Amino acid sequence: MTQSNKSLIKERKKSIQTKGRQASPIQCEANSVAGCVSQRACVYCGARVVLNPITDAVHLVHGPIGCASYTWDIRGSLSSNADLYRYSFSTDLREEDIIFGGEKKLAKCIDELVQRYHPPLLLVYSTCIVGVIGDDLEAVCKTASSRYGIDIIPVQSAGFSGNKSDGYRVACEVLLRMIASPEGVEKNDYCLNYLGDFNLAGEAWIISNYLKEIGVQVNVAFTGDSTYDTLRTAPTASLNIVQCAGSMGYMGKRMEEIYGIPCMNISFLGLEDSADSLRRISSFFDNHYISARTESLIERELELYAPVVEHFRSYLEGKKAAIYVGGGFKAISLIKQFRELGMEVVMIGTQTGREEEYHTIHQMVEDGTVVLDDANPSELERFMLEQGADLLVGGVKERPLAFKLGISFIDHNHERKHPLSGFTGAANFAREVYSTVCSPVWRYLDARGIED
Amino acid sequence: MLDCTPREITQRSGGLINPAKTCQPIGAMYASLGIHGCLPHSHGSQGCCAYHRAHLTRHFREPVMASSSSFTEGASVFGGASNMKTAIANVFHIYNPDVMAIHTTCLSETIGDDVATIVKTADIPEGKVVIHANTPSYQGSHITGFSNMTRAMVHYLAESSEGKKKNQINIIPGFVNPGDMREIKRIAGLMGAPSIMFPDTSGVMDAPITGHFSMYPQGGTTVKQLKDTGNSSLTLALGSYASADAAYLLEKKCRVPSLVLRTPIGIKATDEFLMAMRQHCMQEVPYELELERGQLVDIMTDTHYHYHGKKAAIFGDPDIVMALTEFVLSLGMKPVHVLTGTPDSTIGGPQGSFEKEVKGMLQQADVQGQVKAGGDLFTLHQWIKNEAVDVLIGSSYGKYIARAEDIPLVRVGFPVLDRAVHSYLPIVGYKGAMRLLEMIDNALLDRIERDCADEDMELVM
Numbered sequence: 001m002t003q004s005n006k007s008l009i010k011e012r013k014k015s016i017q018t019k020g021r022q023a024s025p026i027q028c029e030a031n032s033v034a035g036c037v038s039q040r041a042c043v044y045c046g047a048r049v050v051l052n053p054i055t056d057a058v059h060l061v062h063g064p065i066g067c068a069s070y071t072w073d074i075r076g077s078l079s080s081n082a083d084l085y086r087y088s089f090s091t092d093l094r095e096e097d098i099i100f101g102g103e104k105k106l107a108k109c110i111d112e113l114v115q116r117y118h119p120p121l122l123l124v125y126s127t128c129i130v131g132v133i134g135d136d137l138e139a140v141c142k143t144a145s146s147r148y149g150i151d152i153i154p155v156q157s158a159g160f161s162g163n164k165s166d167g168y169r170v171a172c173e174v175l176l177r178m179i180a181s182p183e184g185v186e187k188n189d190y191c192l193n194y195l196g197d198f199n200l201a202g203e204a205w206i207i208s209n210y211l212k213e214i215g216v217q218v219n220v221a222f223t224g225d226s227t228y229d230t231l232r233t234a235p236t237a238s239l240n241i242v243q244c245a246g247s248m249g250y251m252g253k254r255m256e257e258i259y260g261i262p263c264m265n266i267s268f269l270g271l272e273d274s275a276d277s278l279r280r281i282s283s284f285f286d287n288h289y290i291s292a293r294t295e296s297l298i299e300r301e302l303e304l305y306a307p308v309v310e311h312f313r314s315y316l317e318g319k320k321a322a323i324y325v326g327g328g329f330k331a332i333s334l335i336k337q338f339r340e341l342g343m344e345v346v347m348i349g350t351q352t353g354r355e356e357e358y359h360t361i362h363q364m365v366e367d368g369t370v371v372l373d374d375a376n377p378s379e380l381e382r383f384m385l386e387q388g389a390d391l392l393v394g395g396v397k398e399r400p401l402a403f404k405l406g407i408s409f410i411d412h413n414h415e416r417k418h419p420l421s422g423f424t425g426a427a428n429f430a431r432e433v434y435s436t437v438c439s440p441v442w443r444y445l446d447a448r449g450i451e452d
Numbered sequence: 453m454l455d456c457t458p459r460e461i462t463q464r465s466g467g468l469i470n471p472a473k474t475c476q477p478i479g480a481m482y483a484s485l486g487i488h489g490c491l492p493h494s495h496g497s498q499g500c501c502a503y504h505r506a507h508l509t510r511h512f513r514e515p516v517m518a519s520s521s522s523f524t525e526g527a528s529v530f531g532g533a534s535n536m537k538t539a540i541a542n543v544f545h546i547y548n549p550d551v552m553a554i555h556t557t558c559l560s561e562t563i564g565d566d567v568a569t570i571v572k573t574a575d576i577p578e579g580k581v582v583i584h585a586n587t588p589s590y591q592g593s594h595i596t597g598f599s600n601m602t603r604a605m606v607h608y609l610a611e612s613s614e615g616k617k618k619n620q621i622n623i624i625p626g627f628v629n630p631g632d633m634r635e636i637k638r639i640a641g642l643m644g645a646p647s648i649m650f651p652d653t654s655g656v657m658d659a660p661i662t663g664h665f666s667m668y669p670q671g672g673t674t675v676k677q678l679k680d681t682g683n684s685s686l687t688l689a690l691g692s693y694a695s696a697d698a699a700y701l702l703e704k705k706c707r708v709p710s711l712v713l714r715t716p717i718g719i720k721a722t723d724e725f726l727m728a729m730r731q732h733c734m735q736e737v738p739y740e741l742e743l744e745r746g747q748l749v750d751i752m753t754d755t756h757y758h759y760h761g762k763k764a765a766i767f768g769d770p771d772i773v774m775a776l777t778e779f780v781l782s783l784g785m786k787p788v789h790v791l792t793g794t795p796d797s798t799i800g801g802p803q804g805s806f807e808k809e810v811k812g813m814l815q816q817a818d819v820q821g822q823v824k825a826g827g828d829l830f831t832l833h834q835w836i837k838n839e840a841v842d843v844l845i846g847s848s849y850g851k852y853i854a855r856a857e858d859i860p861l862v863r864v865g866f867p868v869l870d871r872a873v874h875s876y877l878p879i880v881g882y883k884g885a886m887r888l889l890e891m892i893d894n895a896l897l898d899r900i901e902r903d904c905a906d907e908d909m910e911l912v913m
Contacts (some may be wrong), residue, residue, distance in 0.1 A: 035543045065471050230696075
């Protein structure tokens, strides 16, 4: 262990709490300290992850090559049809563009891409440097848009202009602009938009199927497996349900204000939350047929999957979990899901959780649980070891850290390989937790094996 | 599915589709990880650092530690000097590295932060070292960034302290995996050549599991060794794009003669690497290496009819691709499409000769082929649509083309995001050539067996 692990940066102390020991609320939604090894990303990253699943759009990144390279098809958002979104388009700004401005190059790139692909939508992402050299993205996009008669929309996502959460907000503004329609919209009964599901491993499809079965149609998911045309129908829905509130809570709120569509936070993570969410959707529509179908679906699914979860629970009971994920809402759902597996959450943190979410987290966890915002690897290491965690739930950067400590790991981010939503997802989650926590590989960790 | 590339090639005026390169800072970050006890630091917004760490983590499956200046709107307007000073203080206070290696980003370069001056006037704790490299993302590629950070190691640290040069050589391995660096060191060791390798990510990016997380694993070139590079009597720069600049600076600064060689991939490049060491150390090639070479040639003769005349497309980083091209030509294969994403000429970076050298090799072997520096995988895909190949050799990003065109992909280079163990097992040296040969040969044979009719399936191949 490095000696530095014992000390914490002074400014970080307010962002770390142990339940039962501190009274003041946790510091969150603040900028990271310069010089920190933060797990956080930037505005561009937030905007890109939200918009990337729009499958038939050209996603053109205006900047030097890196920003396009690192986001090329890294998010496992599945598509049922178009796959243009899996190509990486960049203006690849060079020295001369930085000096003379990148507008001309951008305009040419747009021309060529529109002529080659005839997309219904072209999104132009601004990166740090564009924010500094002052290219007028709005003007370039407007000109091209009127020439080609398609939506060409700038995404004002200069990396430095905030954090990942601000990027979510930028993406929501783009989506609102895209779906805006001048005429009044007619509402479809029994039809909802599913906000904040990016169809990782096909999760949005699972939920759509549930809803279809109970008699409710998913108009469009924001933005998993969405297309320009399906997104444009969003104002006709009579309800918005929000899975990932961190990225799409704002969208729901704004659509309520603009289109009068009521908004409901739901969660399809875990058996309990899945059943509860379906019942709440069903009661919103207040229809005998729907509620009867809902109950029979829940009964059938629980019969199928509760025994699976129960089976794995027998191996996992009493194990300790640590959570470090992007948003607060997922963290809250995970606490419940670990309860279903008989596991206690001993450390929990997020990159961009909000104050009210931390409040909920604080109320849900047991005394002694460490809660931390925007943690760095040293802090994660320290608290996982101190708290005796058997498992970490996190994203790509946390995986090898956990493994080095001999702690098992689950990816609950872009790189999940199985759907973790719905009843079947709860079973998958239990199986994944089991297969990492109970893998025989951990037995060989002890170097004494060869020293005996 | 997954094929949005038209066959017809039309003029493109700029921009890239499906890049075969990425930006400088990630190369600088990787090079920095090859210094012992070093924390790379990204002077820019948080996203850069997060992306680089995530990308390196996906390729190496190892923790990658690096700090960021965490630029906000304010820093971007007023300059990042105060962020940098806070960062330097925080990094040494909390993470306590021996070395902090700062690289810039497009953002800090464009707003014009003078990092050299900031570093000079910063309050750096006794016994600690801060170095920096300018790595604007709008020039060159990740290979340029690697080269620039390697050069910065010489610029800041190399010293010529003694009158007479030591009987030791510097080896600059270039942007290769830690497994390759280990192998190069093993070969140098067998040649009896005392050597300093820099940067050296072996022991850092392939560290064993211990049950503890060590922010600074045992590997990496130490500051003492980096200082001592100025006393060596020769620098071998393996790969002109990633390694030559540092070697030239060492020559200029400390009068250490330099020799720029190909990355020792394949039999010819490995021969040349050994010959250079033999000449310098006045030492015969030991039996162990002769044995390995003999075994490699034996394998090549045993299997040459499997791959002779087969067409290959090769893409990736310039030093690696040039060496691979030479190797597949030595096997009698035809590398008809050869492409790198790194541009040939870079302002503030090495002036490369990728196109010239590869074209020369093809011409000598009488192979008609297309060669491009600064290209992208959209172009490569179009080439393949117009002239099919039997095998594609390159990074994981080749898998889209491989699937669309139904050709086998042999994963070599950076990044490999969808397979494991590649960072541990070398492709350099004679042993590495055996491994490469096995990968290429198996890919071709597996394909024959997948496609052949029942009656054509044979036990012995």
